[in-house]
Amino acid sequence: MNRTRTVLLAGGMGKRMRHLGHRRLKPLIPFGGVCHLIDFSLNNAYRSGIPEVLLLSHYSELQLMRYLLSAWSGKAGFRVHLGPYDGMTLADLDAGYASVSRPAEHGTADALIKNARYIFDTGCSDVMVLHADHVYNFDYRPMIAFHRESGAALTMGFQEIAPEFVHLFGMVEFDAQGRLRSFIEKPAHPVSNCIFSAVCIFRADVLKHYLAALSRTDWQHDISRDVIPAMLRGGEIIKGFPFTEYWEDIGTVERYHQAQLALLGASPTLQLQDMPVTLLPEYARRHVISERNIADAIISEDCDTEACIETSIVYPRVKIAPDAVVRNSVLLTGAKVRGGAVLENTILLEDEVFPRG
Numbered sequence: 001m002n003r004t005r006t007v008l009l010a011g012g013m014g015k016r017m018r019h020l021g022h023r024r025l026k027p028l029i030p031f032g033g034v035c036h037l038i039d040f041s042l043n044n045a046y047r048s049g050i051p052e053v054l055l056l057s058h059y060s061e062l063q064l065m066r067y068l069l070s071a072w073s074g075k076a077g078f079r080v081h082l083g084p085y086d087g088m089t090l091a092d093l094d095a096g097y098a099s100v101s102r103p104a105e106h107g108t109a110d111a112l113i114k115n116a117r118y119i120f121d122t123g124c125s126d127v128m129v130l131h132a133d134h135v136y137n138f139d140y141r142p143m144i145a146f147h148r149e150s151g152a153a154l155t156m157g158f159q160e161i162a163p164e165f166v167h168l169f170g171m172v173e174f175d176a177q178g179r180l181r182s183f184i185e186k187p188a189h190p191v192s193n194c195i196f197s198a199v200c201i202f203r204a205d206v207l208k209h210y211l212a213a214l215s216r217t218d219w220q221h222d223i224s225r226d227v228i229p230a231m232l233r234g235g236e237i238i239k240g241f242p243f244t245e246y247w248e249d250i251g252t253v254e255r256y257h258q259a260q261l262a263l264l265g266a267s268p269t270l271q272l273q274d275m276p277v278t279l280l281p282e283y284a285r286r287h288v289i290s291e292r293n294i295a296d297a298i299i300s301e302d303c304d305t306e307a308c309i310e311t312s313i314v315y316p317r318v319k320i321a322p323d324a325v326v327r328n329s330v331l332l333t334g335a336k337v338r339g340g341a342v343l344e345n346t347i348l349l350e351d352e353v354f355p356r357g
Contacts, residue, residue: 005124006050010057010132016252025060027132033298033313035278038132043276046078048140054081056111071278107221128201136247143241153206153236157197159243170196180238185224197243260313260330264296283316
């Protein structure tokens with residue numbers, strides 16, 4: 001396991017998340033009433049026995065580091081390596097010491113190049129690449145073992161989804177031996193219902209070779225658009241590893257809303273107890289199936305109201321007037337619903353008041 005260098009891509013600005021991404025990184029968008037998007041990949045790594053994850057972030061990275069130092073430091077046998085900021089403390093950030101001059105990064109593959117000394121100079125044999133905006137529970141150990149036993153240059157996670165959504169992702173096709181034969185990023189006319197789950201394990205020497213070769217060309221600096229297609233053209237052995245459990249790429253506000261409400265119902269995509277609790281952990285949460293005025297909702301323990309709440313996620317410190325109605329909605333920390341209001345199919349941001357005025 002220690003021969004695998006795990007890197008976490010967390011530089012997304014989240015432009016498609018619109019108001020949810022305003023003034024914050026996409027990985028720090030809250031989820032499920034208990035955590036943030038970035039916490040799923042970190043929690044998976046921690047539970048898989050991976051001792052260290054290298055953070056690759058460039059946009060508003062001080063905001064992200066502050067969160068990670070607060071929520072993830074002190075985990076026994078696990079740490080987040082902060083790249084050029086490694087060794088910084090919260091006190092250092094407060095004192096304004098975190099000022100590292102870094103060259104601009106132009107994409108996911110370029111992030112690997114710019115941080116090569118923290119990746120390839122560690123004596124690793126393999127590099128596992130994770131993303132910070134995917135919601136899933138996964139043990140990486142079987143995938144790492146499969147990758148090494150197969151002798152593949154690259155092992156890609158994949159999942160079968162409904163055909164109508166394939167155009168939103170990277171479409172993959174494998175032959176009878178499980179070897180990749182086609183990979184198309186966001187295909188206009190999908191011919192397969194299998195997509196790349198964006199977890200991949202490279203042989204370190206092969207990855208380093210292709211990054212060096214591509215850096216001398218006119219490329220898009222992207223793992224999916226450049227590195228994987230180049231390896232496929234080069235005849236490298238690329239294998240697939242199935243993701244059979246729930247996995248979600250949170251790319252838009254609509255998918256964010258749907259993914260949170262999918263935590264409810266008789267067959268939730270994830271159980272409340274299986275999600276990491278990093279957002280105000282001092283508040284207990286519970287999934288209420290049916291209780292007086294509440295039906296099928298994840299509720300923080302401090303939500304004491306007689307309001308009608310149905311099929312919704314209520315974060316801590318939310319205030320809902322007793323004569324209000326909340327349905328199919330997500331209320332982030334500190335949101336407030338006024339008396340007589342009917343809130344439906346809505347996301348209320350932190351400290352937002354409905355209705356306004």
